[in-house]
Structures are given as C-alpha cells and as structure tokens.
Amino acid sequence: MSSERLLLAIVAVLVAVIVGVAVLWQPDAPAPAAPPTLPAGGEFTLQSADGPVSLKDFRGRVTLLYFGYTYCPDICPTTLSALTAGLAQLTPEERARVAVVFISVDPQRDTPEHLKTYVAFFDPGFVGVTGSPAELGELAGRYGVFYQRQPGGKDDAYIVDHTAETFAVGPDGRLLARMAHGTPPDQVAALIRQYLNQP
Amino acid sequence: MKRLSVIFAALSLSTAAFAGAADDVVVHEPYVRLAPPNAPATGAFMVLRNGGAKAVKLVKAENPASRLTELHNHINDNGVMRMRQVPAIEIPAKGEAVLKPGGLHVMLIDMKAPLSEGQVVPITLGFDDGSSKVVEVKVQKVMPAAMPAAAPMQHGQHHH
Numbered sequence: 129m130s131s132e133r134l135l136l137a138i139v140a141v142l143v144a145v146i147v148g149v150a151v152l153w154q155p156d157a158p159a160p161a162a163p164p165t166l167p168a169g170g171e172f173t174l175q176s177a178d179g180p181v182s183l184k185d186f187r188g189r190v191t192l193l194y195f196g197y198t199y200c201p202d203i204c205p206t207t208l209s210a211l212t213a214g215l216a217q218l219t220p221e222e223r224a225r226v227a228v229v230f231i232s233v234d235p236q237r238d239t240p241e242h243l244k245t246y247v248a249f250f251d252p253g254f255v256g257v258t259g260s261p262a263e264l265g266e267l268a269g270r271y272g273v274f275y276q277r278q279p280g281g282k283d284d285a286y287i288v289d290h291t292a293e294t295f296a297v298g299p300d301g302r303l304l305a306r307m308a309h310g311t312p313p314d315q316v317a318a319l320i321r322q323y324l325n326q327p
Numbered sequence: 328m329k330r331l332s333v334i335f336a337a338l339s340l341s342t343a344a345f346a347g348a349a350d351d352v353v354v355h356e357p358y359v360r361l362a363p364p365n366a367p368a369t370g371a372f373m374v375l376r377n378g379g380a381k382a383v384k385l386v387k388a389e390n391p392a393s394r395l396t397e398l399h400n401h402i403n404d405n406g407v408m409r410m411r412q413v414p415a416i417e418i419p420a421k422g423e424a425v426l427k428p429g430g431l432h433v434m435l436i437d438m439k440a441p442l443s444e445g446q447v448v449p450i451t452l453g454f455d456d457g458s459s460k461v462v463e464v465k466v467q468k469v470m471p472a473a474m475p476a477a478a479p480m481q482h483g484q485h486h487h
C-alpha cells in the first residue's frame with residue numbers, strides 16, 4: 129500500500145468517526161445507567177369469552193399483562209387485587225387509558241368463559257384470555273415467562289409453576305417494564321401514571 | 328353430686344393432658360381468602376404461636392368447605408413462583424409460624440361451593456402428637472396492603 133493510499137484510508141476513517149459522533153451525539157440524553165434488559169415482548173392474539181383479543185386492540189393505553197392460572201390460590205389473586213387497588217388510585221380519565229389482561233397458561237382447565245368470571249371478580253374491565261399450548265409457549269418465550277405443570281396431583285388438581293411478574297406495555301405496544309410480585313398498589317399507580325404521561 | 332364434679336374435673340384434666348400441642352398453640356388473625364366464585368381453590372392464612380417449651384409440628388388440616396386440604400409453601404425462584412405441598416409446618420418452642428400470602432398456607436382445594444365474604448370455615452389443625460384443634464376462620468377480602476414488601480421495579484431502556 130502506498131503512503132498516499134494509507135493517508136487516504138486514515139482520512140476516510142477519521143471522517144467516518146467524526147460523522148458518526150456528530151450523528152449519535154445527544155448531549156441531552158441521560159447516560160444509560162445499565163438498565164436491566166427487557167424481553168422482546170410484542171404482539172399476540174388470544175381467545176377471550178367475547179372473541180379474539182390482540183395486544184394491538186389496546187394501542188393508546190398502558191396495558192398490564194399477567195401470566196397465571198385460576199387454580200392459583202394465592203399468587204394470582206394477590207397480584208390481581210394489587211392491580212385493582214392500584215387502578216382505584218387513578219382518575220377516571222387515567223383509568224380509561226389502562227387495560228389489564230390476564231393470560232392463562234393453563235388452557236386445559238381455564239376456558240375463556242371460566243376466565244371471564246374469574247377476572248370479573250377483581251374488575252369487570254379486566255380481560256381474561258388463553259390460547260393453544262403452542263401459542264402460549266411462543267408468547268411466553270417472547271416475554272421471558274416461565275411456566276411448567278408439576279407432576280403429581282389428580283387429573284384436575286395439578287400445580288403450575290409460573291413467573292409472577294406483571295408486564296407493562298406502553299401505548300405504542302412496546303414492553304416498558306415488569307413489576308415484581310407483591311408490588312404495592314401505590315407503586316402500580318405510579319408506574320401507570322409515569323407511562324401514561326410519557327411523551 | 329360432689330363425686331360427680333370430681334369425676335368431671337378429672338375428665339377435663341385428662342382432656343387437657345391429651346390435648347398436648349393443641350393447647351400450647353394459639354392461633355392469631357386467621358382468615359380465608361375470598362376467591363372468585365369459580366376459583367377451584369383458595370388459601371387460609373394465620374399466625375401460629377407456640378407457648379410451650381417444645382417445638383410443635385402442624386402436620387395436617389381439614390375443613391368442610393373443600394374436598395381436599397393441604398399444607399403448602401411458595402418458593403420464589405427468581406420471579407417464578409413454585410407452590411409445593413409440605414409434610415409439616417414447624418412452630419418453634421416459644422416461637423411462631425407465619426402463614427401469609429406468598430408463603431406458607433393451608434390450601435383449600437376443590438371447593439364444594441363458592442365461599443362468601445364473612446362466612447366462617449371451621450379448620451381443624453392436626454399436630455404431630457396427635458392432638459388437634461378447631462379454628463373458626465372467617466372468609467375475608469384480602470387487602471393488598473397485607474402483602475410482602477416488593478422488590479424494586481425493573482424499567483427497560485427506552486430506545487428512541
């Protein structure tokens with residue numbers, strides 16, 4: 129390589145670096161403080177007692193997704209009660225822009241009709257959905273959700289281990305956050321408000 | 328008449344002696360969680376205090392509202408809740424066992440009929456020495472304030 133070519137190559141690299149910095153430089157952007165990585169999340173269509181429900185049906189709203197099953201004696205009711213209490217702290221205008229979707233990972237026992245009655249106990253506006261094992265498995269993978277039927281128990285009395293986090297999806301369908309099991313209602317309300325008011 | 332009362336006293340004494348662990352354990356703040364009407368199962372929670380000098384084990388529970396009653400625990404495995412039947416719940420000497428949401432519970436499985444708020448479910452607690460006691464437990468709507476402290480929320484990075 130001639131020294132002239134080498135010089136040209138160096139200049140080209142420098143120009144690329146300068147252009148790159150100029151394009152990417154955002155003095156206002158806060159330094160990313162190593163945020164936890166969120167799963168990809170994304171679209172789905174599952175079955176409710178009132179027909180198919182898709183995540184995109186809730187565009188413009190903050191949607192809270194919870195993966196559980198109605199045989200769950202404690203963990204699922206605790207979460208759904210906390211969401212109910214959290215939503216009660218919102219103004220009616222804010223409340224109208226929030227959806228809660230309970231996704232049963234136990235379609236063998238939880239029919240859409242059964243789910244409708246179950247979630248209505250917490251809030252008549254909550255939506256209960258489920259799907260085929262294949263659909264649920266694929267969706268759970270995208271949301272980083274684990275669930276597994278435990279051996280033992282009679283035909284109808286088995287336990288399902290499952291991720292007990294609640295997922296917050298933004299008005300544009302993007303997965304924004306996940307809340308740990310046991311998040312108290314005021315934190316639920318604060319999280320919803322934060323994402324409702326986000327530009 | 329006097330003899331009869333002596334016999335009664337002796338009888339009640341022997342009952343107390345036989346009661347054993349059941350007499351040492353006092354149950355505080357018991358409640359059954361009011362579940363959705365079609366929920367197949369629910370949980371009973373309480374604090375068991377052992378005033379005795381010996382550890383006591385709760386080994387079984389029975390109730391007339393469900394077809395099956397089991398002792399359970401929850402293990403939070405990195406956000407995954409794993410519920411497991413346990414053979415016994417130990418109540419240390421002069422100590423307590425806390426049955427609360429997210430942890431130990433008496434699980435009422437396969438309800439015979441939906442429970443209603445305020446209804447009383449008599450739960451029979453059986454201990455490792457063969458003694459037992461009946462606790463009248465009210466069905467309550469569980470307030471989320473009674474939940475365990477939460478881990479911090481995880482927010483994602485916002486890509487623009």
Ligand SMILES: [Cu+2]
Nearest residue numbers: 201399410434
């Ligand atoms: Cu249980």
